[in-house]
Amino acid sequence: MVDTGTRTPRERYRAHVRAEIRERAWEQIATAGASALSLNAIAKQMGMSGPALYRYCAGRDELITELVREAYRSLADTFRATAASGSGADLAALAHALRGWALDDPQRYFLVYGTPVPGYHAPDDVTGITSEIMTPLLDVCAASPPDGPEALRRALSFWTRLHGLLSLELAGHFTGMDVDPALMFAAELDDLPPHRRDRRPAPRAQ
Amino acid sequence: MVDTGTRTPRERYRAHVRAEIRERAWEQIATAGASALSLNAIAKQMGMSGPALYRYCAGRDELITELVREAYRSLADTFRATAASGSGADLAALAHALRGWALDDPQRYFLVYGTPVPGYHAPDDVTGITSEIMTPLLDVCAASPPDGPEALRRALSFWTRLHGLLSLELAGHFTGMDVDPALMFAAELDDLPPHRRDRRPAPRAQ
DNA sequence: TTGCGTTCGTTAGAAGTTATAACTCAACAC
DNA sequence: GTGTTGAGTTATAACTTCTAACGAACGCAA
Numbered sequence: 001m002v003d004t005g006t007r008t009p010r011e012r013y014r015a016h017v018r019a020e021i022r023e024r025a026w027e028q029i030a031t032a033g034a035s036a037l038s039l040n041a042i043a044k045q046m047g048m049s050g051p052a053l054y055r056y057c058a059g060r061d062e063l064i065t066e067l068v069r070e071a072y073r074s075l076a077d078t079f080r081a082t083a084a085s086g087s088g089a090d091l092a093a094l095a096h097a098l099r100g101w102a103l104d105d106p107q108r109y110f111l112v113y114g115t116p117v118p119g120y121h122a123p124d125d126v127t128g129i130t131s132e133i134m135t136p137l138l139d140v141c142a143a144s145p146p147d148g149p150e151a152l153r154r155a156l157s158f159w160t161r162l163h164g165l166l167s168l169e170l171a172g173h174f175t176g177m178d179v180d181p182a183l184m185f186a187a188e189l190d191d192l193p194p195h196r197r198d199r200r201p202a203p204r205a206q
Numbered sequence: 207m208v209d210t211g212t213r214t215p216r217e218r219y220r221a222h223v224r225a226e227i228r229e230r231a232w233e234q235i236a237t238a239g240a241s242a243l244s245l246n247a248i249a250k251q252m253g254m255s256g257p258a259l260y261r262y263c264a265g266r267d268e269l270i271t272e273l274v275r276e277a278y279r280s281l282a283d284t285f286r287a288t289a290a291s292g293s294g295a296d297l298a299a300l301a302h303a304l305r306g307w308a309l310d311d312p313q314r315y316f317l318v319y320g321t322p323v324p325g326y327h328a329p330d331d332v333t334g335i336t337s338e339i340m341t342p343l344l345d346v347c348a349a350s351p352p353d354g355p356e357a358l359r360r361a362l363s364f365w366t367r368l369h370g371l372l373s374l375e376l377a378g379h380f381t382g383m384d385v386d387p388a389l390m391f392a393a394e395l396d397d398l399p400p401h402r403r404d405r406r407p408a409p410r411a412q
Numbered sequence: 413t414t415g416c417g418t419t420c421g422t423t424a425g426a427a428g429t430t431a432t433a434a435c436t437c438a439a440c441a442c
Numbered sequence: 443g444t445g446t447t448g449a450g451t452t453a454t455a456a457c458t459t460c461t462a463a464c465g466a467a468c469g470c471a472a
Binding site: 031032033035036107113114115116118127153156157159160161162163164165167168171173176179184187188191193 | 237238239241242313316319320321322323324325333336358359362363365366367368369370371373374377378379382385390393394397399
């Protein structure tokens with residue numbers, strides 16, 4: 001699953017170690033957030049001491065950038081897979097895929113859509129992946145009702161409304177407010193513009 | 207503005223220093239984000255060396271907690287002021303107040319609604335301020351059209367949709383996408399449920 | 413098998429950070 | 443004047459990221 005057909009044994013070992021570093025990094029991020037990621041802790045977990053990690057990654061920022069890229073890539077993949085499989089173009093399917101992906105690893109979601117680090121700028125190839133994320137959504141929005149300027153509006157509303165809901169839910173801002181995020185999610189999904197109540201989205205088989 | 211009628215000169219001095227610490231902390235947060243806040247840097251800026259700050263605040267976390275509380279308080283104040291002044295109950299006024307408050311200091315917005323630190327739990331009095339934030343919104347939502355279960359839905363949609371829009375805008379996720387956040391904001395505000403298109407919100411004088 | 417070069421992992425150290433301990437000294441109360 | 447309180451100082455510990463230099467192991471080739 002990890003070591004593809006790389007040539008030399010050294011390169012295979014190297015790829016394996018790099019993969020294990022990212023794995024430990026994901027564990028750390030999932031439990032304590034991205035700001036608490038420590039290269040020293042990863043090295044200690046892997047049984048080697050501090051500076052050895054710098055043979056495998058240039059530094060903390062470079063590692064985080066790699067994880068950010070991985071997160072974007074993961075979301076793009078699930079979006080494309082959702083759009084491809086199933087009954088073709090279904091906005092609800094994309095929505096539930098997004099929600100599932102977010103709930104699966106909240107810190108990974110925040111790595112993509114969370115608070116940005118002021119100095120940090122995403123590498124160029126990430127912008128390519130973002131468009132890769134948007135295309136399935138735009139395709140669905142342009143396909144279903146009359147395509148036109150409504151499509152972009154619909155896609156943007158999908159994005160902003162669902163992100164607002166998800167980020168507040170994942171941040172725990174609904175706790176103690178007697179609101180079911182899943183129900184709210186379904187209601188918001190049902191209320192996306194343009195409001196064609198006569199043509200509701202097909203009930204999800206779930 | 208800062209030192210109220212505290213008694214002794216010592217207490218006045220103490221309050222003054224504490225206020226200056228928070229001020230410098232806000233400057234640091236505005237420019238480099240909350241994760242880059244350094245007590246040492248603040249002390250150096252104030253012309254005193256490192257550990258002296260610990261006379262005035264228990265530690266980095268305690269200082270950040272104080273800033274979080276201050277941010278919540280600020281938002282609650284602007285919301286209440288907006289609800290009080292103006293032409294009474296106006297959802298658009300609250301929305302523009304929220305957007306203005308967010309654009310005024312994005313890092314302050316992220317301090318309240320940004321990525322949560324997994325281990326961190328807000329102090330008890332903050333939950334009181336959050337309800338203080340929600341009450342003007344709930345009042346407006348209950349007052350305008352028929353009050354009922356629609357009011358909570360309306361308030362929640364206001365909150366989640368506008369937060370989704372604002373957080374994506376502040377995080378820079380719209381850059382290069384040829385979308386005007388202000389226009390999008392207005393459109394989303396106009397599309398809040400229940401959709402009474404015959405009774406649009408009064409055009410903002412602004 | 414015998415080299416030889418690449419690369420891995422180590423320790424040492426620099427420059428940061430938060431935070432504590434101990435000490436000096438000034439300000440204030442009496 | 444004396445005594446107490448508190449502010450600010452240095453020194454230190456325990457972290458962090460990251461660089462430099464060194465030894466040792468490994469892979470490859472003759």
